[in-house]
Amino acid sequence: MHSFHIALLALAISAPALADIETAFVWVQGSPGTNFAVMHADLDTETGDLSVWGDYQGLVGDLTAVALEDLQGQSLGAIQFTGPREGIAYGTVQLAGPALADALASGVDVQFQTTASPAGEMNGFLSF
Numbered sequence: 001m002h003s004f005h006i007a008l009l010a011l012a013i014s015a016p017a018l019a020d021i022e023t024a025f026v027w028v029q030g031s032p033g034t035n036f037a038v039m040h041a042d043l044d045t046e047t048g049d050l051s052v053w054g055d056y057q058g059l060v061g062d063l064t065a066v067a068l069e070d071l072q073g074q075s076l077g078a079i080q081f082t083g084p085r086e087g088i089a090y091g092t093v094q095l096a097g098p099a100l101a102d103a104l105a106s107g108v109d110v111q112f113q114t115t116a117s118p119a120g121e122m123n124g125f126l127s128f
Helices: 002-014 097-106
Strands: 021-029 036-044 049-057 063-069 075-081 087-094 108-114 122-126
Touching: 021 108, 036 108, 036 122, 049 063, 049 075, 049 108, 063 087
Parallel strands: none
Antiparallel strands: 021 036, 021 122, 036 049, 049 087, 063 075, 063 108, 075 087, 108 122
């Protein structure tokens, strides 16, 4: 039994620390009322990886970009998407320094940009 406990202690000491993940969810409603998205995000506070994914539908116009911005309007990156009006948006961007601190303190704005701007656009706010 004694050697078993020593082996467990050695494993615990050598095991990597678990990442600190902050999670956010948002319902994004567009102004025409027919377009919406359900978004989920995980922010790893140690690496700065912000992973965002969601399901969207009913857009007016074709989707051209899904942009991530801080509250000052500075770009944090863009996420990939599939389908012009219905599909999945997903991606990971790397936040570092002030951008990471700002995202944790103030959140991230998710903007669906379309060819029918501004009527087809919608945005939501991810707060961690």
